[in-house]
Amino acid sequence: MLTGNLLWVLVGAILLGIAAGLNGTFAFLQKQSLVGDAAAHAALPGIAIAYLIFQQKDLPILMLGAAITSALAVYMIQWIVGHSKLKADAAIGFVLSVFFGIGIVLLTIVNQTGAGNQSGLNDFIFGKAATMAKSDLVWLSSSALLIILMCLLFFKEWKLMIFDPVFAKGIGLPVERLRVLLTALTVLTIVTGIQAVGIILMSAMLIIPAAAARFWSNHLGIILVTSAFFGALSGALGTIVSSFRTGLSTGPIIVLCAASLFLISYFFAPTRGLISKSLKKKAFKQRNVAKEATNHE
Amino acid sequence: MNALQVKNLSVAYEEKVVLKNVNLAIPVGRLTGIIGPNGAGKSTLIKAILNQLPNKSGAVHILERPLNSKDHTVGYVPQRNAVDWDFPTNALDVVLMGRYGHIGMIKKPSTKDKQIAMDCLKNVGMETFADRSIGQLSGGQQQRVFLARALAQEAEVYFMDEPFVGVDAATERTIIAILKDLKAKGKSVFVVHHDLQTASDYFDWMILLNQTITASGPTELTFTEDNLQEAYGGKLFFMDQAKSNKTFN
Numbered sequence: 233m234l235t236g237n238l239l240w241v242l243v244g245a246i247l248l249g250i251a252a253g254l255n256g257t258f259a260f261l262q263k264q265s266l267v268g269d270a271a272a273h274a275a276l277p278g279i280a281i282a283y284l285i286f287q288q289k290d291l292p293i294l295m296l297g298a299a300i301t302s303a304l305a306v307y308m309i310q311w312i313v314g315h316s317k318l319k320a321d322a323a324i325g326f327v328l329s330v331f332f333g334i335g336i337v338l339l340t341i342v343n344q345t346g347a348g349n350q351s352g353l354n355d356f357i358f359g360k361a362a363t364m365a366k367s368d369l370v371w372l373s374s375s376a377l378l379i380i381l382m383c384l385l386f387f388k389e390w391k392l393m394i395f396d397p398v399f400a401k402g403i404g405l406p407v408e409r410l411r412v413l414l415t416a417l418t419v420l421t422i423v424t425g426i427q428a429v430g431i432i433l434m435s436a437m438l439i440i441p442a443a444a445a446r447f448w449s450n451h452l453g454i455i456l457v458t459s460a461f462f463g464a465l466s467g468a469l470g471t472i473v474s475s476f477r478t479g480l481s482t483g484p485i486i487v488l489c490a491a492s493l494f495l496i497s498y499f500f501a502p503t504r505g506l507i508s509k510s511l512k513k514k515a516f517k518q519r520n521v522a523k524e525a526t527n528h529e
Numbered sequence: 530m531n532a533l534q535v536k537n538l539s540v541a542y543e544e545k546v547v548l549k550n551v552n553l554a555i556p557v558g559r560l561t562g563i564i565g566p567n568g569a570g571k572s573t574l575i576k577a578i579l580n581q582l583p584n585k586s587g588a589v590h591i592l593e594r595p596l597n598s599k600d601h602t603v604g605y606v607p608q609r610n611a612v613d614w615d616f617p618t619n620a621l622d623v624v625l626m627g628r629y630g631h632i633g634m635i636k637k638p639s640t641k642d643k644q645i646a647m648d649c650l651k652n653v654g655m656e657t658f659a660d661r662s663i664g665q666l667s668g669g670q671q672q673r674v675f676l677a678r679a680l681a682q683e684a685e686v687y688f689m690d691e692p693f694v695g696v697d698a699a700t701e702r703t704i705i706a707i708l709k710d711l712k713a714k715g716k717s718v719f720v721v722h723h724d725l726q727t728a729s730d731y732f733d734w735m736i737l738l739n740q741t742i743t744a745s746g747p748t749e750l751t752f753t754e755d756n757l758q759e760a761y762g763g764k765l766f767f768m769d770q771a772k773s774n775k776t777f778n
């Protein structure tokens with residue numbers, strides 16, 4: 233059933249899910265999830281420009297273009313927040329829509345040029361993992377492995393940087409550089425995932441597994457592992473399901489899988505889930521009622 | 530040797546100047562109180578010293594060196610509202626963060642680091658809460674955990690922003706005993722403090738601050754009614770009582 237290429241796609245999707253789950257947890261805790269969304273949308277003009285310049289759709293070239301405009305968008309958001317009265321939400325909304333708007337215009341131009349219709353750039357919008365070429369999957373997998381490795385290496389530093397940056401600086405951590413590194417990795421995660429998952433929904437891979445994992449533990453290490461697992465599971469399920477039917481995009485299916493995991497976590501997670509919380513409350517009330525009763529006897 | 534030397538430090542947030550022309554020289558081994566009304570710039574002074582603020586001018590030396598050199602560590606206890614209390618981490622983990630400067634980048638904490646962190650938790654009477662997530666601790670307990678983290682740093686110079694806020698009398702005594710113990714070991718400790726009644730008991734050196742330095746020096750020379758009225762802009766009504774309680778050590 234799993235033919236050669238689909239096996240590769242599956243491996244790629246799982247690695248991507250793990251990378252996004254790990255990186256997304258840090259972005260989530262830093263309350264930077266929406267910046268990831270803007271960065272993902274801002275990849276579109278970069279892809280279109282790279283295609284217009286080089287007239288080919290080699291993944292590394294398109295990824296490079298995407299990375300440049302994504303990073304530019306993140307930088308612009310930070311600049312606007314730092315240099316104007318606009319708050320982060322307005323800055324993110326502004327940058328996201330402007331970059332995406334430019335991207336759509338450029339994409340239309342690409343589609344009208346001769347070979348444009350066959351360029352397959354449209355697949356970048358919603359993602360098409362099942363039809364990715366093997367060479368593209370090699371790129372995706374090595375990039376995902378790099379992200380995973382960095383998240384493991386800088387686990388301790390990022391934890392402290394996000395929790396208490398002033399203290400981190402006090403003990404001599406290069407806080408600014410660590411922050412830039414984390415942002416750069418977020419951009420890399422997005423760029424890695426857009427062909428498979430799509431620009432519009434890529435940020436969901438960063439946000440949803442992390443948000444779902446938060447319900448399962450109060451321990452960052454466990455949250456990271458859980459988030460990576462959720463990411464991998466959604467990536468794998470999304471790829472398999474979307475390969476069943478031609479025309480079915482990968483991104484939406486991955487998001488649906490991740491969202492189901494989120495709902496399960498929201499209700500059933502033992503530490504912070506809704507049911508466990510209300511059960512604890514109930515048990516507490518009953519204990520008190522029992523106590524009262526014995527006191528009255 | 531000076532524990533802290535500040536030359537011509539000025540800080541502005543956007544357009545607003547918060548600290549003007551601050552000059553300080555405080556010798557090693559003092560327990561220094563930083564005193565001033567709300568909004569005086571006490572937290573800002575600490576953040577500027579710790580190199581946290583972009584809009585500043587002037588020079589800061591700790592133990593005669595600029596801060597960004599990595600050969601020494603500075604202990605820090607933030608004001609309570611400065612960290613994200615919903616962050617997924619527990620008490621022992623937070624104390625362990627105090628060891629990160631010794632452990633170095635990328636490497637993992639050793640069993641010795643964990644042992645030191647546990648000892649520091651014991652030191653502040655919080656060892657039974659080691660596994661508790663920080664969001665589920667009371668304000669006073671959180672304050673103790675942060676103090677333990679500072680102790681775990683084994684730093685030479687400490688900055689603490691209102692460590693006594695929201696703690697009960699027993700905890701306050703525990704904390705002050707620990708601070709005095711640090712001083713006895715030759716460390717230099719700077720503490721933002723609001724209670725004028727206890728200030729002269731606790732500290733042997735004072736910085737009175739309100740945008741500019743009103744006074745800085747040994748407590749018996751600086752903790753005078755005139756200086757306090759100046760720092761607080763003539764808004765002190767209970768001074769007579771505070772003065773009658775005054776016991777210099």
Ligand SMILES: Nc1ncnc2c1ncn2[C@@H]1O[C@H](COP(=O)(O)OP(=O)(O)OP(=O)(O)O)[C@@H](O)[C@H]1O
Nearest residue numbers: 542543545547565566567568569570571572573574
């Ligand atoms: N991030 C900021 N942006 C703009 N203004 C700020 C900022 N932080 C502090 N301020 C202003 O700077 C001044 C000094 O603030 P700071 O927090 O240093 O006071 P403080 O002496 O620590 O007061 P408190 O006793 O209330 O803690 C205040 O007027 C405050 O409004």
Ligand SMILES: [Mg+2]
Nearest residue numbers: 571572573608
């Ligand atoms: Mg303050």
